[in-house]
Amino acid sequence: MTDKIGFIGVGTMGEPMCRNLAKKSALQVLAADRDQAPLKRLAADGVKAASLDEIVANCRIIFLSLPGGKEVEEVCLGADGILPKLQMGWTIVDCSTAPVSLARRLYAEFEGKACAFADAPVARGQAVKILNNMILFQTGVALAEALSIARANGVDGKVLFETLTKGSADSFALRNHGMKAMLPGVFPERAFSTVYALKDLSYAIQMAEEAGVPALGADVARELMERAKELGFDKEYWPVLIKAIEDGKS
16 A cells, blocks of 8 residues: 555646656556546556545555645545545645645644645745745846847847846846747747746735735736736746737837
8 A cells, every 4th residue: 555656736847747756766656637648648657547536545645736726725625635535644745836825724734634744846845936936027027128128229139138147137037038938039838837927926925915015026027927818828938928018018
């Protein structure tokens, strides 16, 4: 019963994580997802498709990699969720990005079942991850504004961004989201989308509201992303928010 690892949610982030786990672990990996396509791809790496019930019954350690808080809450606490079915001593590792308040609630709920719950979103802790992304999105807004203003004034965008990399405005966001997406106008759909960015941004704004802290910059980023979504760019890579700025030029 304890020689298997469960993985619930094998989408854009979850699929490569699950594959890596299957390749590097000596344990059998069972995976569940509503989409059968990634499960079929993962089968080539030895991952076995399974139901939630099968995973809960056979896996002492279960990873979650779901789109957001709504899905995490449904899988954990829903009518057919995993919480009531867990055995004492099981460990849940949530790699999703979800509201901090939900993570705290889940910690308490799983602790009440004598099970461990690890808040482990990709790359950082939940609160820090959300605020990291908030800063990233606001930096993206600044880059999009600068690029649009430069082009409107006859300044070559490549010259602008390459010059910025040599000064105090240099950043990871500039070199990646700015130079690789905004500058060439490349916003693929299989990357971190506007919808997902809006989700993370909403969590940051929720944290601010609950603490009584104004988040004016985050509000601006959300407004531009909402506009990009209205323009039909909801599934495209989030730096596409530059389209909302360009669309608003008089």
